[in-house]
Amino acid sequence: MVDYSKWNHIEVSDDEDDTHPNIDTPSLFRWRHQARVDRMDKQETERATMDAKLAKNREQMQKLDKEMASAGDGKKKELKAKKVALKKEKESLEGEDSKLKKDERLTPWNVDTLSQPGFEKSVINKTPEPAPQPESEDAWVDGYSNFVKKNMKEMKQFAMFSRHEDSERFLKDHNYLVCDHGANFLSIWCVDLCVEEKRSLMERVSRQVIVLQYILQLAKSLNADPRGCTGPFYSKFKVADKEYQAAYEDEVRSFIERVEGRAQARLEAAVKEHEEEERQKRLGPGGLDPVDVFETLPAVLQKCFEEKDIAGLQVAMSSLPKEEAAHHLKRCIDSGMWVPGGGDAAEGGEEEEETYDEVGPAEGDENQDGASAAAAVSDGNEGGAAAAEAAGNSEEGTSAAAEAAGNSEEAAATAATEASS
Structure with missing residues (x-):
């Protein structure tokens, strides 16, 4: 049989629906709640005081036992008398402690003592790190120029690889090349090669540009450092399905088309600039061509x-x-x-001021x-x-x-x- 008697005496301040008409129910509930809180505070204070007295008594007894072990016969009598007094004090404290425990046991249960938390979990929301400020144009240009000066030879060496195994090994040994500056440098070089009509070399470099862009995109999606994403990219690329390979080839073709368009625009701009320079040289004193x-x-x-x-x-x-x-x-x-x-x-060696005379038509x-x-x-x-x-x-x-x-x-x-x- 299950003993439900412990639930017979529960104190809940707001469990009474029927109150006297002359009594304000919300106020009554607040008074009862405050009285219960005060009683609980008093019990906690008494319990803390009692625990402190018992701990002090035990400490004094242990100290007295050590002194008696090393004391002489004359002093032992005095220590024994103190020990007897401490024992009487202990018995008195234990009686008070028993009474206090009984009062605690007979105290009605309430919403604070009905149950105890089984576990606790604290979650601290971290303040998100501020988004990095976009780099100024001058700073970007300086960074790109320094990158090209230091790493042009390595970037062109990487662009010449046609096997993915060689490219992966080279990028792992030179992981500082995996960055936006590296991809931008190879993209500009592709345009230069297209202008120079070196199409086969431009197509090879274009494939390496797309590889770098894929690695940078993977790093961005993983919120990771691009230098550490070379291995994961090639591991995925080697076992990629046909759809992934087709998407890669399509991206390469699209990039080559953009490069050709940019090269054509550069040629047209150069032709226009040259024609304008020649025209400026031909202009006469009146500004006409x-x-x-x-x-x-x-x-x-x-x-x-x-x-x-x-x-x-x-x-x-x-x-x-x-x-x-x-x-x-x-x-x-x-x-x-x-x-x-x-x-x-x-003939005369001197320039004379021009004069213009209006000549009217003669009759006939x-x-x-x-x-x-x-x-x-x-x-x-x-x-x-x-x-x-x-x-x-x-x-x-x-x-x-x-x-x-x-x-x-x-x-x-x-x-x-x-x-x-």
Whole structure:
């Protein structure tokens, strides 16, 4: 039979639903709870005091026994009397302790004494570490430059490996290469190789770029140091299924396409830059490009400039209306195709200030307007012929710019070839 008598006497301050109408129930519950808490505090104080007295009595008895063992006959009598007094005190304390234990046993159970915790667990929430601040652009550039200066040879040597076993062994021996700077350096080198039309070498380096990117991505997902993720990556890569291998190959193809697009953009930018430099060199005193001006001239004037025919140029200008002839003449002067008074300046050795007189049309002469422009032309020189030749050969700048865009580094290519062997 199970004895349930221990549950007959339980003190719970809020277990009574029916109270006198004149009594405030919440207040009554609070008073009862406070009275129970006070009684428990008093019992705990009495228990602590009793335990302290008993411990002190035991300590005095042990000390007295040691003194009696080493004391003489005369002193033993005095010590024995003290021992008797301590025994009487002990008996008195034990009686009080028994009474206190009985009171504790008869104290009604309450919500604090009904049960004891079986186990305790404390969880301290750690303050998350602040996210690393993004590196400034200047600091990143300095770090990248230092990395390239120190590790260019090792990076190019790693890029030449085609077997994963060799790459894994090399990266484990040079784990400091597994970083963002290493992947960025190889990516830029791929663009340089594509510009230099070294496609096979660019494809080999591209595979190593993707390997580094995969290792960095694995380290980021594991929140680990990339230098320690080389082994886990290659272990997974060696036993990877067909889908993983296909994803790797697809990533390599996508990267090569991006490299080719970047190389094409670099070539186009270099060509445009070269053409702009050549154009700036050709600009005349008025800020016009002689090639552009030559293309806007009438065919008869273009032919005269190409053949360096001054007389024909006079006749052609005389045949044009005044406004049109003046317009073309001014554009030729501003572009440097024609220098007014160029012949006289060359003979006299001095430059004279240009003067322009407006000549009105004479009565009965329909070609007088064109003659005025032709007269101005007759004082010029042969600068237009040079502009015509520049217009005919303007396409040569494009091929020169394409050659300049390669940014080829003969030393880098040599080092890469040595590493592959």
